Amino acid sequence: MRPGTARQSPSQSQPKDLAPQTAARHQTPSAPSPNPGERTPSGDVSSVSFNVNGEEHTLTLDNRTTLLDALRENLKITGPKKGCDHGQCGACTVSVNGRRINACLSLAVMHEGDDVTTIEGIGTPDKLDPMQQAFIDHDGFQCGYCTPGQICSAKAVLEEIRAGIPSHVTADLTSRIEITEDEIRERMSGNICRCGAYANMLAAITEIAETEA
Numbered sequence: 278m279r280p281g282t283a284r285q286s287p288s289q290s291q292p293k294d295l296a297p298q299t300a301a302r303h304q305t306p307s308a309p310s311p312n313p314g315e316r317t318p319s320g321d322v323s324s325v326s327f328n329v330n331g332e333e334h335t336l337t338l339d340n341r342t343t344l345l346d347a348l349r350e351n352l353k354i355t356g357p358k359k360g361c362d363h364g365q366c367g368a369c370t371v372s373v374n375g376r377r378i379n380a381c382l383s384l385a386v387m388h389e390g391d392d393v394t395t396i397e398g399i400g401t402p403d404k405l406d407p408m409q410q411a412f413i414d415h416d417g418f419q420c421g422y423c424t425p426g427q428i429c430s431a432k433a434v435l436e437e438i439r440a441g442i443p444s445h446v447t448a449d450l451t452s453r454i455e456i457t458e459d460e461i462r463e464r465m466s467g468n469i470c471r472c473g474a475y476a477n478m479l480a481a482i483t484e485i486a487e488t489e490a
């Protein structure tokens with residue numbers, strides 16, 4: 278669900294006697310913060326605690342803050358990128374409790390107690406993850422903007438195949454799923470690359486799949 282899409286007007290969501298108070302709470306502040314993670318009119322804030330890349334964090338956030346904005350704007354963890362902010366490009370892909378998600382589509386307050394892993398938690402320049410090294414070896418990027426999300430997705434794709442989770446192109450649902458180029462392409466289709474480095478990414482992911490087979 279896109280943040281904000283389910284928000285109803287006060288007259289739709291509240292009894293009439295509560296409407297004036299609710300409307301007041303949703304007033305636009307006279308001097309709004311340029312920081313989306315701190316875009317906090319009076320009221321409607323929550324405290325949330327989650328673990329990011331092995332570190333515990335507790336934040337007090339506007340309830341509308343997405344996980345992506347909480348990571349980037351509040352925690353200054355800028356590996357997850359904001360491409361579309363609409364769940365269309367995959368640049369914001371992170372892992373939550375071992376499953377990949379689009380961080381721009383998930384509210385931060387939904388993640389109490391969760392374990393979040395961003396590209397910073399996968400590897401560092403001094404200690405690259407094998408998938409990161411494979412992207413370098415195969416020139417799996419150009420500008421690099423989509424790359425953190427691509428690598429988070431790529432690692433998840435191999436784990437999903439090994440866990441027997443079928444995709445749209447899985448022909449046989451009764452047998453072990455083979456890691457084929459079609460399976461990788463289909464499962465990576467939510468990650469867009471405006472530089473068009475797809476063929477090289479596919480080579481990188483295939484190499485890791487074969488190495489870890």
Ligand code: FES
Nearest residue numbers: 360361362367381
């Ligand atoms: S920024 Fe989240 S999918 Fe594009």
Ligand code: FES
Nearest residue numbers: 419421470471472
């Ligand atoms: S490397 Fe530039 S958008 Fe993918």
